[in-house]
Amino acid sequence: MAKKVSIKDIAAAAGVSATTVSIVLNGRAREMKISENMASKIEKLAEKMQYRPNHFAKGLRTGKTNTIGLIVDDISNYFFGHLAKVVEEEADKKGYTVMFCSSENNEGKSRNILNMLVDKHMDGYIIAPTTFMLPEVEKLIDEKRPTVLIDRYFPDLNSNFVTVDNFNGSLDAVNHLASKGIRKIALVTNDTDQIQMQQRIDGYLEGLKKNGLAFDKSLVKKIPFGWPEEKQVKELAQFFNRQRAGFDAVFFTSNNLGVAGLEAFSNLGINVPEQVSVICFDDNDLFRLGKPGITVVSQPIKQMAKKAVEVLVRQIEQSGTEPSNIVLATQMVERDSVLNKSTRNH
């Protein structure tokens, strides 16, 4: 059971003090006027003795962990899973590991998670914040801890964030539907008051207005966040069934709502796009490869993650930079879920 080698063991082996070893292994040999000979001797010894610095001791002195905390709603969600992957990749490139937690959009859990991460001294935080987290996030920023919000943000909080242009994305979607002669567009969204959802709804409203379409409250369905999928499907099936004649298209504001919606249509025997057109904010494998392909407003996930890590690491390594507010463009990806009605209408 080879005992862990410490800096002292190396010091003893090299016949010098721990200080010298520490200096050399932190690459400050030149700066601290340690002789070339001694430096390379120590480096070789460290290598040979398989020295690995003790993370706790180092952290205790320096406060650094080389770890960033990532908080998302749900790691198993297509969007967040892919986000997380790129965050991890990019972080790794810059020498950081990532600790992730799912908030499940749950008040208690959101808070606990953040406290836990702070206790564990993350060097920085990338957070898709739930609305409950406002006080905690505020505190984080007050305390000058490097933080980047992602996917959504708090309008009244001056923080780093990376989002997409939700408003124009939704507007594009409605314009697209309208351009195909569709006039009755239902909206399926969730009941969180997260800003990105609000913006998507606003985009929808603006789209209706711009295209001279009436807003019909009965065509808006809000699904409580966090419901299990089957429950969402049931609820949507009921809604669709009740409003059957009332709409020609449905705009879903998130990819998991879209999935539930498609399942509901399938259960009801409603065909897409023959009986109803569908468009969804955010993409996934099902939309891309399923039959029919679902037309979506796709988000540049990779870019979002990359930017977030970039901004965060910059902030970690040279604090005091101004908050970056990054808003990326979405992209409409036309597939087969929207039927052209304009021939009929015009």
Added chain:
Amino acid sequence: MAKKVSIKDIAAAAGVSATTVSIVLNGRAREMKISENMASKIEKLAEKMQYRPNHFAKGLRTGKTNTIGLIVDDISNYFFGHLAKVVEEEADKKGYTVMFCSSENNEGKSRNILNMLVDKHMDGYIIAPTTFMLPEVEKLIDEKRPTVLIDRYFPDLNSNFVTVDNFNGSLDAVNHLASKGIRKIALVTNDTDQIQMQQRIDGYLEGLKKNGLAFDKSLVKKIPFGWPEEKQVKELAQFFNRQRAGFDAVFFTSNNLGVAGLEAFSNLGINVPEQVSVICFDDNDLFRLGKPGITVVSQPIKQMAKKAVEVLVRQIEQSGTEPSNIVLATQMVERDSVLNKSTRNH
């Protein structure tokens, strides 16, 4: 800028020594004969002063982090994403957070990751090991670090693991196809020598044999692991095109191969199941909700994750338990991707 409160601050406020405070806050007051009065006074003070123990100092003394490391191939993959989610949930219930890394089935990265995690003193490890990781995993176990392998394992290594019955899952798949009168079954798998893939292949082979079907080497396609999806699709399209007449069904040994395969069929204009039947090991949203629904051998992801955490935490908290080898059953989920040919043949 409120300075962090330490145990000493509380000690000072309570007029006692740091020792006493430490004892009380670790719940050992009774055991150590600290008076009720003093104990509750200290607890109240800790609360009021918002004391949070320093993770590094604690770790330095005790070696514990309350963190478990999770290594998967790719967190954005449906299977691993869902696995990770449940791991996180279960770990959270038991007071642990999880740090995750994607190995990307890459030799260098696999090793680095594991070293990094060990450096950061995870209390335990849940690993979907790449074959390269054998030496590292061996070392982990030698050093008595709590470790559970998941999804796959090393046959020659006596370790905890949680897998599914890959052999019988595949056998079921082939039996199912055969029962529908299908006789020419192609196999699409990857080129890793991970045991779960090997077992799935073995199950396929056994299935052929049991059903009196000839093994045709030209109907087996191995896709190099880690190729970008488009490349996989191209390669598969080529393969399918070349062997067009040679097979009636394809058995995919993993869910991402299945996705690529469906895309290839779609690109070639080949219809499932009219022109080719499809069955896949492992499920996802596309298979479940796409048209046609894909018949799959589904894995009990939740259960796997739960078991893994359970076994790991047991090992962490009372070391010296015998390794658990847990093999869970798979389940065939019949959908619409397999055409019944038996009426024609018999």
Added chain:
DNA sequence: ACGTTTTACTAAAACGATTTAGTAACCTTT
């Protein structure tokens, strides 16, 4: 050849907890 600078290091404190080895003061017991 004298004072100053530079070189090449080191001793000890500090980070914030836990743990070991005590020790007064009080309480029993005989």
Added chain:
DNA sequence: AAAGGTTACTAAATCGTTTTAGTAAAACGT
């Protein structure tokens, strides 16, 4: 009332680093 036990604490060491404040010896400038 002396011996022994219990109660309710504490001082100091320790974990493994980094950092501050040195110091002896060599080199340099004049």
